[in-house]
Amino acid sequence: MPFAIMALAAGRDPWGPGSDWFAEHGTRDPFPGFRGGGRGGPRGRRMFGSGDLKLLLLRLIADEPRHGYDLIRTIEEKSGGAYSPSPGVVYPTLSFLADEGLIEEQAAEGSRKRFAATEAGRAHLEEMKTEVAAVLARLDAVRPEPRSGDRQLQRALDNLRAAMRNRVAETDWDAASVTAIIDILDEASKRIERGE
Numbered sequence: 001m002p003f004a005i006m007a008l009a010a011g012r013d014p015w016g017p018g019s020d021w022f023a024e025h026g027t028r029d030p031f032p033g034f035r036g037g038g039r040g041g042p043r044g045r046r047m048f049g050s051g052d053l054k055l056l057l058l059r060l061i062a063d064e065p066r067h068g069y070d071l072i073r074t075i076e077e078k079s080g081g082a083y084s085p086s087p088g089v090v091y092p093t094l095s096f097l098a099d100e101g102l103i104e105e106q107a108a109e110g111s112r113k114r115f116a117a118t119e120a121g122r123a124h125l126e127e128m129k130t131e132v133a134a135v136l137a138r139l140d141a142v143r144p145e146p147r148s149g150d151r152q153l154q155r156a157l158d159n160l161r162a163a164m165r166n167r168v169a170e171t172d173w174d175a176a177s178v179t180a181i182i183d184i185l186d187e188a189s190k191r192i193e194r195g196e
Contacts, residue, residue, distance in 0.1 A: 047083050047142070052135045054093055055125070059132050061103050062117035062125055068094055069112065073165055080143035080154075081161065097121070 048056065057071055066074070068090050076084040094115060097103045102121035106114045117125075125132055167181065 048135065048138070052131075052138075053085060053089065054097060055128055055132050056135050056139065057090065057093055058097055058102055058117060058121055059125060059136070061097075061115050062122055065106055065114045065116040067112040067114045075139070077158070077162075078139050078143070081158075082142040082144060083139070 056075065060066060060071055060074055068087060071094075072085055072087065072090055094103070094113075098105065098115065100120075101118055102124055103115040104118050106116050164181075167177075
């Protein structure tokens with residue numbers, strides 16, 4: 001069931017104050033920039049302006065078919081953890097891209113919907129290649145520059161982040177697995193604090 005329907009069924013406004021969408025964009029408009037709205041917001045300048053996230057998602061899907069969670073993870077990795085769009089922003093944008101005929105759902109293993117770019121989507125990217133390059137450059141620019149000697153530490157942190165993300169994505173979590181992971185992370189934290 002789409003997130004908006006679930007939110008409405010629970011009596012919440014999926015795009016109103018208190019929602020992920022509103023926090024990210026400062027507007028109730030679920031597609032700012034596609035209809036001329038959504039500039040600014042209470043937190044000031046957004047990471048991506050009107051239509052930029054649409055282009056970024058479309059470009060990533062054109063590179064290889066992806067599902068929403070994979071897109072969120074890929075953007076977070078490309079930004080070095082500096083930016084991670086919320087599901088409340090990504091999934092409505094995917095719905096918009098599908099409605100516009102720029103992406104299409106593929107047969108997928110499991111419950112996640114995987115999307116691939118259509119010919120219309122690839123043509124749109126070609127028309128907008130200057131804008132796409134600017135979006136990719138902006139994403140790359142927010143990636144924190146590691147200080148000298150920090151590259152190995154950044155690699156280790158990226159590996160930990162990826163391992164946790166992959167483990168969380170698995171559906172067979174049990175109490176023993178959660179406890180074991182918590183123990184590992186707590187022990188690592190103590191050792192780092194002690195300088196071991």
